[in-house]
Amino acid sequence: MSHETQRQAGPIVDVQSDEESFRVPLQHAPDVLLANARAARMPVFAPARRAVDLVDVTQVDPAIALDIRYATARNFLGFPVYPTVRAFLQRPAAQALSHARMLAAQHGYGLLVYDAYRPWHVSYLFRQAVPEDLYEFVGDPATGSRHNRGCAVDLTLWDLATRQVVSMPSGFDEMTPCAHVAYAGGNAAARALRDLLARIMTASGFLPLAEEWWHFDYGNWQDYPVMDLPFDAIGRDIAP
Numbered sequence: 001m002s003h004e005t006q007r008q009a010g011p012i013v014d015v016q017s018d019e020e021s022f023r024v025p026l027q028h029a030p031d032v033l034l035a036n037a038r039a040a041r042m043p044v045f046a047p048a049r050r051a052v053d054l055v056d057v058t059q060v061d062p063a064i065a066l067d068i069r070y071a072t073a074r075n076f077l078g079f080p081v082y083p084t085v086r087a088f089l090q091r092p093a094a095q096a097l098s099h100a101r102m103l104a105a106q107h108g109y110g111l112l113v114y115d116a117y118r119p120w121h122v123s124y125l126f127r128q129a130v131p132e133d134l135y136e137f138v139g140d141p142a143t144g145s146r147h148n149r150g151c152a153v154d155l156t157l158w159d160l161a162t163r164q165v166v167s168m169p170s171g172f173d174e175m176t177p178c179a180h181v182a183y184a185g186g187n188a189a190a191r192a193l194r195d196l197l198a199r200i201m202t203a204s205g206f207l208p209l210a211e212e213w214w215h216f217d218y219g220n221w222q223d224y225p226v227m228d229l230p231f232d233a234i235g236r237d238i239a240p
Helices: 032-041 091-106 120-129 132-137 190-202
Strands: 003-008 013-016 054-055 088-090 109-115 152-159 208-210 212-218
Touching: 013 109, 032 120, 054 091, 088 091, 091 109, 091 152, 091 190, 091 208, 091 212, 152 190, 190 208, 190 212
Parallel strands: none
Antiparallel strands: 003 013, 054 088, 109 152, 152 212, 208 212
């Protein structure tokens, strides 16, 4: 397996190269998808009970590592949709993620975040990009996703001793049955690590998504609004 070194925010971790990323057959060319997403208008959603309080997860906990796939071509689309390697969550969710990172360290692992807050127009792009038979793996922009609320995080474990990402039953964003949390095939050690991640995240206030072992929703996600804030509209000097 080939690797490249993650040299963005957080600890230095060996991450998988783009040749190992799952790809979907795009329904439109990348420039068309990007243009349509920029032109899309978010629906009006019901008022939220809590105000937006997005924070940078690496400022809350610098020991959390990032491999923000959608800021690169190493994702299921094959092209970047984020302008920079950043990960934001609502403050309580970020604090809960820090708790999960500390639990993972007790087992000899760190947390590597693939995605967190996702602007609504990016979810719109995802839905337009994939064929209908893969809709279970992408949120419906008509209802808004937990990612759009800053209350969902995609992540995996990395070994604190070797600084390498662990093997899981599937790759990140692999839209196959191997990604399901109940998948019983493949390597037993990989399934054990998938289940360990789930226990760590559940103990920290997150809920797993049945179709994706890497996806976890913060328990109070319903309280927060669906957002289409670009990354550069979120404050960069955020106190933990």
